[in-house]
Amino acid sequence: MVSRTEAPVDTYAVAMSQQTQYALLRARARQRWDDLTEGDKPWVRVGFGASGQAAGAQAVFDALKPYGPEGTDQINLSMVGAHGLMYLEPLVDIIVPRANRVFHANVTPEMVPDIMSHYIDGRDQHPLHASAYAYSGHVDDYTSHLSDWDQLPPNQLQKKILTENFGNIDPHDIFQYIAQDGYSALNKAVLSMTPDEVLEEVKTSGLRGRGGAAFPTGLKWSFLAPSNALVKYVLCNCEEGDPGAFNDKGILESDPHRLIEGLILNGYATNSTHGVVFIRQGHDIPIEATRRAIDEAYQNGILGENILGSDFSFEMEVSLTGDSYVAGEETAMIEAIEGKRSTPRYKPPFPAQAGLFQKPTNINNVKTIAYVPSIVATSGDEFKKVGTESSSGTALVCLTGHIKRPGMYEVEMGVTIRQVLDDIGGGVADGSERIKVLQTGGPLGGVMGEEAFDTEIDFDAMAQSGAILGSGGIIVGDETTDVVDLIRNLVAFNQFESCGKCFPCRLGNTHMLDVLDRMCKNEAKPGDMQLLETVGNNMKIGSLCGHGQLGYNPISSAITYFGEEFEKRFNGEMEKSGPFGDGSMILPSRTRP
Amino acid sequence: MTTSQQQSRPELRERIRGALESQRTDKERVPSITVLSSLLAVQDDLHYIPDEAIEETAIFCNATINDVWSVASFYTNFRFTPPGMTTVDVCWGPTCHLMGAQKVLDAVQDELGVDSEETSADGKITLRYSTCLGACAQAPVIARDHVLKGRANPDSARQYISDLQQELENGIAH
Ligand SMILES: Cc1cc2nc3c(=O)[nH]c(=O)nc-3n(C[C@H](O)[C@H](O)[C@H](O)COP(=O)(O)O)c2cc1C
Ligand code: SF4
Ligand code: FES
Numbered sequence: 001m002v003s004r005t006e007a008p009v010d011t012y013a014v015a016m017s018q019q020t021q022y023a024l025l026r027a028r029a030r031q032r033w034d035d036l037t038e039g040d041k042p043w044v045r046v047g048f049g050a051s052g053q054a055a056g057a058q059a060v061f062d063a064l065k066p067y068g069p070e071g072t073d074q075i076n077l078s079m080v081g082a083h084g085l086m087y088l089e090p091l092v093d094i095i096v097p098r099a100n101r102v103f104h105a106n107v108t109p110e111m112v113p114d115i116m117s118h119y120i121d122g123r124d125q126h127p128l129h130a131s132a133y134a135y136s137g138h139v140d141d142y143t144s145h146l147s148d149w150d151q152l153p154p155n156q157l158q159k160k161i162l163t164e165n166f167g168n169i170d171p172h173d174i175f176q177y178i179a180q181d182g183y184s185a186l187n188k189a190v191l192s193m194t195p196d197e198v199l200e201e202v203k204t205s206g207l208r209g210r211g212g213a214a215f216p217t218g219l220k221w222s223f224l225a226p227s228n229a230l231v232k233y234v235l236c237n238c239e240e241g242d243p244g245a246f247n248d249k250g251i252l253e254s255d256p257h258r259l260i261e262g263l264i265l266n267g268y269a270t271n272s273t274h275g276v277v278f279i280r281q282g283h284d285i286p287i288e289a290t291r292r293a294i295d296e297a298y299q300n301g302i303l304g305e306n307i308l309g310s311d312f313s314f315e316m317e318v319s320l321t322g323d324s325y326v327a328g329e330e331t332a333m334i335e336a337i338e339g340k341r342s343t344p345r346y347k348p349p350f351p352a353q354a355g356l357f358q359k360p361t362n363i364n365n366v367k368t369i370a371y372v373p374s375i376v377a378t379s380g381d382e383f384k385k386v387g388t389e390s391s392s393g394t395a396l397v398c399l400t401g402h403i404k405r406p407g408m409y410e411v412e413m414g415v416t417i418r419q420v421l422d423d424i425g426g427g428v429a430d431g432s433e434r435i436k437v438l439q440t441g442g443p444l445g446g447v448m449g450e451e452a453f454d455t456e457i458d459f460d461a462m463a464q465s466g467a468i469l470g471s472g473g474i475i476v477g478d479e480t481t482d483v484v485d486l487i488r489n490l491v492a493f494n495q496f497e498s499c500g501k502c503f504p505c506r507l508g509n510t511h512m513l514d515v516l517d518r519m520c521k522n523e524a525k526p527g528d529m530q531l532l533e534t535v536g537n538n539m540k541i542g543s544l545c546g547h548g549q550l551g552y553n554p555i556s557s558a559i560t561y562f563g564e565e566f567e568k569r570f571n572g573e574m575e576k577s578g579p580f581g582d583g584s585m586i587l588p589s590r591t592r593p
Numbered sequence: 594m595t596t597s598q599q600q601s602r603p604e605l606r607e608r609i610r611g612a613l614e615s616q617r618t619d620k621e622r623v624p625s626i627t628v629l630s631s632l633l634a635v636q637d638d639l640h641y642i643p644d645e646a647i648e649e650t651a652i653f654c655n656a657t658i659n660d661v662w663s664v665a666s667f668y669t670n671f672r673f674t675p676p677g678m679t680t681v682d683v684c685w686g687p688t689c690h691l692m693g694a695q696k697v698l699d700a701v702q703d704e705l706g707v708d709s710e711e712t713s714a715d716g717k718i719t720l721r722y723s724t725c726l727g728a729c730a731q732a733p734v735i736a737r738d739h740v741l742k743g744r745a746n747p748d749s750a751r752q753y754i755s756d757l758q759q760e761l762e763n764g765i766a767h
Contacts, residue, residue: 054728054743086730243686243725281633281670283727284739295621317624320633322668325724339627339654341667398729400688406730439687475688475729489690493724499667579695586685586698588722589709590669 021301021309022187029178036076037095042119044068044075047091047167049082049253050246050285051408055089056108063109064092067116074120081254081289083167085154086407093167094119100143101135154405154424159386159394159412162370166254171289174296177257183302185376186261189268190310193376198269199225202372204380206392211237211328211365212442212470212546214391214459223352224270224362232272233361235337236263236369238279238286239321239328242442243493244473247396248366250408252279252286255370256293260316262369264307265376267314270362275316278333280323291318325443325497329545330363331355332499343501344545365471367396387413391458395469401439401476402429411457418453420474432478437562439477441470443490443497444550446557447483466557483562484569485577485585488516490554492587498547500592505548508539512555521583522572529570602645609649612638628654628664632671640680641672676719677712678761681705681754682736686725692732693746698722700747701735704754717761718754 036043046052046061061079068077083091088105095101096119104115133152134143149155160166169176177183189198203218224232236259240248251259263275277294279287294316297303305313319337321327327342334356336342355361371393375383384392391413397420400406404426411420421427421435428435439447446467448455455465462469477486495509512535515528536552543549559566568574576583612635616626624630631654635646642665651661665671683698705713705720712719726734731743735750737757745753 050726050728050741051730051743054726054731054734054741056742058740089731240727241724243684244688244729245725246727246729249727282739298622317622319625320630322629322633322664323670323724324668336629337625337627339629339631339664341664400729400732401691406732408730443687473729475691477691481691486687486691489685489687493686496724579693580699586695586702586722588669588685592667592669 020187020191022183025175025178025183025300029175032173032175033179038097039076040097041073042075042097043078043095045078045080045093045095045167045170047081047083047089047093048079048285050249050283051082051086052089052091053285055086057090059109060090060092060107060112063112064116067120075116078170079172080167080169081171082250082408084158084163084250084408084410085152085405087405091167096142101149102143102146103133103135103149105131105133107131153426154407154409157415157419157423158410160410161374161386161394162251162258162367162396163254163408163410165258166250169255171254171256172292174257174293174300174302177255181377182257182373183261183308185373186264186268186302187308189265189376190307190312195225195269195271198265198376201375201380202269205371205375205383206380206387207368207371207375207383208391208459209365210367210396210471212444212468214469217364217368220352220364221266221270221362223350224272224360227271227352227360229360231274231357231359232270233274233276233356233359234263234266234270234272235330235333235356235361235363236275236277236366237328237330237333237363238277238366239325239333240366240471241280241325241328241497242471242473244400244439244475245398245442245471247398247408247472249279249283249286250396250398251366251370252277252290256286256289257297258370258373259290259366260293260297260303262372263316264303264314265372266362266364266369268312272360272362273314275314276337276356277316277318278327278337279318279320280327281320282323287318287320294318324499325493326499326545326547329547332545333363334361341499343499346544367472388456388458390460395457395472397457397472397474399425399474399476402432402435402478402481403427403476404429413458414456416454416456417448417474420457421453421476425476428476428478432480434479435476436479437477437481437483437486438467439475439486439490440473441468442473443493444468444546444553445470445473446553447486447561448557449561452561466560468553482520482577483558483565484516484519487554487558488513488520488577488585491516491551492585494547494551494554496588496591498592502542502544502548504539504542505544505551508535508543508548509551511535512551516555517583517585519569520577520585522574522576523583524570524572529566605643606645606649608638609635609643609646610653613649613653626654628656628661629668632661632665632668636671639675641675643673677717679717679757680719680721680738681757682721682723682726682739683750684723684726684732684734684736686723686729688729689725689733694733696747697733697735697745697750700750701754704751718757 092104133149134146207217208214238248321336324342327336331345332342351361448467452465631650733745
């Protein structure tokens with residue numbers, strides 16, 4: 001007889017001991033990882049992704065190929081994702097078996113023979129001290145004279161949840177993800193948790209959406225979960241049209257399986273049947289990485305029927321959109337997946353009632369979903385310990401512009417903007433004097449001046465400062481930045497991208513751009529400032545979606561922080577703006593019909 | 594490749610049908626096929642959307658010509674005339690803007706002899722303005738057929754274009 005006081009059976013432990021599908025995958029993954037890291041050859045990883053490519057990583061990779069399996073076979077060679085420290089790209093990261101891990105920064109193809117001879121022929125001398133860093137994991141004789149990777153300021157202040165695998169695994173190899181405990185959260189969920197329990201953890205975590213509106217994710221999921229419809233969709237939004245933001249694509253190109261695992265968990269928690277990853281065409285690196293990752297997941301029983309031996313089944317595909325910024329708005333995205341013009345729908349009905357193909361649907365941003373595996377792997381409470389009271393977790397910021405160390409950095413919520421600029425970013429770029437202006441939250445966000453740099457990175461604190469955190473882009477402008485010219489660039493984007501469905505946005509952006517253009521050319525008319533305000537306020541109240549409603553943000557925030565400069569421009573007291581001396585700016589002339 | 598101008602139109606239709614069909618046959622699992630996905634498939638193959646593609650897509654998707662046109666004219670990546678052999682994108686997004694994109698754009702236009710998003714007179718290179726190429730940390734960014742190059746300046750951009758012209762001249766592109 002089983003006594004009543006006996007502890008409840010730990011189904012997860014039981015499953016693991018019974019050679020589950022996952023345990024088998026895991027064993028294979030461990031084996032492969034050991035082969036790479038503990039064999040005879042150095043494992044050379046080149047950081048890729050859009051930024052790496054732009055920095056010249058392909059040529060470096062090509063220069064390494066002759067040493068790899070296709071050549072003399074003296075090294076293992078992989079193309080990995082973005083490391084985040086993009087100012088160091090092209091970045092080559094070498095794991096030396098039974099020794100240390102060394103990073104070589106700003107590598108050129110010409111440097112490759114030198115670097116390789118060091119690892120292959122002899123390890124006595126190191127010709128490239130200045131650009132090499134050793135991982136402090138274990139320092140040895142060969143690397144003790146190198147700078148410590150972990151002591152690099154951008155590495156010290158980061159708190160890695162989303163990015164823990166970035167640069168360390170090949171995004172095209174599911175087993176490298178599994179070797180880092182990837183898919184263990186999914187395994188735990190489908191074998192030992194009910195969908196409600198998963199949803200409860202996400203609610204407890206306090207996770208808020210990273211796509212712009214910061215809506216509580218668990219609450220959003222709970223709108224979808226109760227429906228008994230036979231087909232239900234969970235969509236992942238990687239439209240990422242915000243110029244200056246590349247962290248969604250960064251996740252897809254560096255660790256796509258994390259997103260896939262999160263989206264399956266999203267499906268499980270809401271009893272959904274289909275997932276769609278929505279990406280803009282033309283971004284070949286993240287698109288290919290995601291497609292391959294989905295194929296690999298199917299091949300290994302992680303997608304499709306009876307996932308990991310459970311009775312949960314789930315399908316997933318990639319859907320591409322044409323170029324349209326508004327396609328990132330959730331209902332416009334649904335239209336695009338249906339193959340139509342991506343214009344927003346009127347609500348209600350809300351997507352959770354009738355979304356994609358009129359079926360109940362949930363939409364989340366890439367980053368939002370990519371947090372879910374770590375929430376489920378540990379617990380909602382654990383996740384909530386990171387960050388601030390109202391914004392749990394981390395922020396993945398894209399730091400660009402006139403800054404010494406541009407890159408993609410994951411910081412705990414609550415860190416101040418100044419810490420990000422100074423401690424991580426290293427302050428203003430060489431050759432500049434000071435940081436004058438930041439543009440945050442994409443083209444519908446705003447600008448802020450120095451008096452706001454002590455703002456904490458937190459959804460609510462940022463919103464109060466008049467800027468928004470949005471997708472995490474922080475664009476830095478130095479003392480030479482012409483604020484009105486920068487605002488014109490943003491408004492030109494908003495005008496170009498208006499979907500045209502409602503006139504306050506379609507015409508309003510055009511009017512605002514005209515005024516800014518006149519100001520930049522010292523041709524402002526007397527009523528122009530008033531016109532900006534009137535048009536901006538009409539857009540706020542009269543537009544269907546956020547694109548029009550928020551379209552005045554760049555201007556209103558610029559007036560808050562740079563009112564004087566605005567005034568001077570308006571009064572024609574400054575030189576005409578722009579690099580051509582006549583206030584002109586080269587812009588696309590197309591408009592949507 | 595410069596596409597179909599030389600091709601006789603029935604062949605063009607055949608090729609369009611092939612591109613549309615490939616959505617079904619190239620994949621392990623058949624993805625959702627829509628008007629938009631079909632137009633993307635055609636443009637991937639032909640690099641533009643000829644009138645025939647509008648008709649063939651309407652037939653393939655069981656949609657009206659109007660439906661297809663409304664989608665094709667909405668997304669700014671679609672174009673309706675054959676582009677040059679290579680497309681060069683220059684980013685005018687805010688990071689690139691602050692880092693000097695206007696002068697890069699000006700240099701590229703000068704080198705190509707165009708003053709907007711056009712194809713050079715020799716028909717080889719088509720210029721496009723991009724709202725963001727996603728490599729802002731390496732701004733200013735330019736690209737050739739989606740392959741990115743960062744940290745551009747007016748001089749390096751001129752060099753980039755003239756190297757590209759040279760390469761196309763020698764016939765080793767594509
Ligand atoms: C014009 C416009 C563009 C948008 N673009 C994006 C985008 O590119 N990516 C994104 O995740 N959300 C975008 N959003 C927000 C989405 O509508 C939606 O709120 C978000 O995807 C929800 O995800 P979350 O709850 O995880 O934040 C956009 C909204 C508007 C109004
Ligand atoms: S506000 Fe602008 S983008 Fe949104 S629906 Fe109206 S016209 Fe389209
Ligand atoms: S703003 Fe130019 S690449 Fe993003």
